[in-house]
Amino acid sequence: MSKEMIQALDALEQEKGVKKEVVIEALEAALVSAYKRNYNQAQNVDVEFDPKQGDIHVYAVKEVTDEVFDSRLEVSLKDALAINKAYEIGDQIKFEVTPKDFGRIAAQTAKQVIMQRVREAERSIVYDEYSQYEDEILQGVVERRDNRFIYVNLGKIEAVLGRQDQMPNEKYEAHDRIKVYVTKVENTSKGPQVFVSRTHPGLVKRLFEQEVPEIFDGTVEIVNIAREAGDRTKIAVRATNDAVDAVGTTVGPRGARVQAVVNELSGENMDVVQWEEDPADYIANALNPAQVIAVQFNDEDNDRSATVIVPDYQLSLAIGKKGQNARLAAKLTGYKIDIKPESEVEFVDDDELSEAEVEAAAAADDQDNASQAPSDDTEVDQANDEADETPVTPSTHDQPQA
Structure with missing residues (x-):
């Protein structure tokens, strides 16, 4: 038994990286x-x-006292002095009490302890490997599902894809290969557990890093992402090099780069907008594809709110279906956005208009002039069609009915 024990400890240390001293300490406690x-x-x-010989010794530890009340725990000073004259009251003395048949029990216990340490070592290795993938993308295979989770095989571990992390426009079947974003890795009593997501904004960021070399190397920076998974995402970008067109680079030739991300996300729409240091320009860009005439900030409020003025015929487009365009723009910029049609605004101070907004206002005027052409009925019908979407705006102001 002693030889087998030593060999098992050596193998555990060499193959699993578990220190022999750690196993011996656990073994002694178990014994x-x-x-x-x-x-x-x-x-x-x-x-x-004894790690050299493999021998096991059991000792009863007793305290030296003047008077013995429990012989299992105490030894008299007289008996202690008979062993060694240096003993004093309060000293601890070890008496060997190793049973003759204790070897069998020790062998069984040692086997259990070693197996437990092997499992712990394997779990630790898996945890160390996958914890470095937090906030990264991994590709896995759908293994199975239940009422709450989709289980994705990542190779050495099965990750958990919760219901809130599943795309509403996707169905996951066994053997499907999918890319997932690792949100968290935990080392639990049952072993490491990996949580992944298909709805996290970080998935969009990592996908663009894979498709756009300039984002990966830092030439183009993703400033912020506002996402409603499975439907639409707005992503704000800026270039660290003035010679680089951040939006064009991200979209790619003929939209190839952004289309690759759209395909990976099962058709989720992507709006790539230019980040601007000027909040007014940034908000105007964030409301793309709608034109913005002006952005006015409510200085008396401390909650970062702005009123955005758009041409009447662009109101539904600015708000978006069920308020989505305005909602995502607000999330992207960090401002509460109140959208108003131009007809409801009596006066707009030109000094508050950014250069981009002045250009947008001019374009809106040109559009209004063009609307006097015989094609008037067609454009009115188009505006009515857009208004029929019954837009929902984040503003508390009532919107006029088309």
């Missing part, structure tokens, strides 16, 4: 419990394992 359980002993006990 103490095994001794008390099998021999109905309640005294203080120490178990010592």
Whole structure:
């Protein structure tokens, strides 16, 4: 038994990286419990394992006292001095009490401890490997599902895709290969657990890093992402090099780069907009594809709110279906956005208009002039069609009915 024990400890250290001392400490603690359980002993006990010879010794630990009340826990000073004249009251003395048949119990206990340490070591290795993938993309295979989770095989571990992390426009079937974003890796009592997502904004960011080399190397920076997974995402970008067109680079030739991300996300629409340091320009860009005449900030409010004025015929487009365009723009910029049609605004101070807004206003005027042409009825019908969407705006102001 001693030779087998030493070999097992050596193998565990070499193959799993578990220090021999750690296993011996756990083994000694387990043997103490095994001794008390099998021999109905309640005294203080120490178990010592000799890593060189493989021998196991059990010792009863007793305290030196003047008067003995419990012989299992105490030894008289007289008896202690007979052993060694240096002993004093309060000293601890070890008496070997190793049972003759303790070797069998020790072998069983050692096997259990070693197996437990092997499992812990394997779990630790898996945890260390996958914890480095937090906030990264991994590709896995759908293994199975239940009422709450989709289970994705990542190779050495099965990740959990919760209901809130599943795309509403996707169905996951066994053997499907999918890319997932690792949100969290935990080391639990049952082993490491990996949580992944298909709805996290980080998935969009990592996908663009894979498709756009300029984003990966930092030439183009993703400033912020506002996402309603499965439907639409707005992404704000800026270039660290003035010679680079951030939006054009991100979209790619003929939209190839952004289309690759759209395809990976099962048709989720992508709006790539230019980030601007000027909040007015940034908000105007964020409301793309709608034209913006002016952005006015409510200085008396401390909650970062702005009123955005758009041409009447662009109102539905600016708000978006069920308020989505305005909602995503607000999330992207960090401003509460109140959208008003131009006809409801009596006066707009030109000094508050950014250059981009002045150009947009001019374009809106040109559009209004063009609307006097014989094609008037067609454009009115188009405006009515857009208004029929019954837009929902984040503003508390009532919108006029088309």
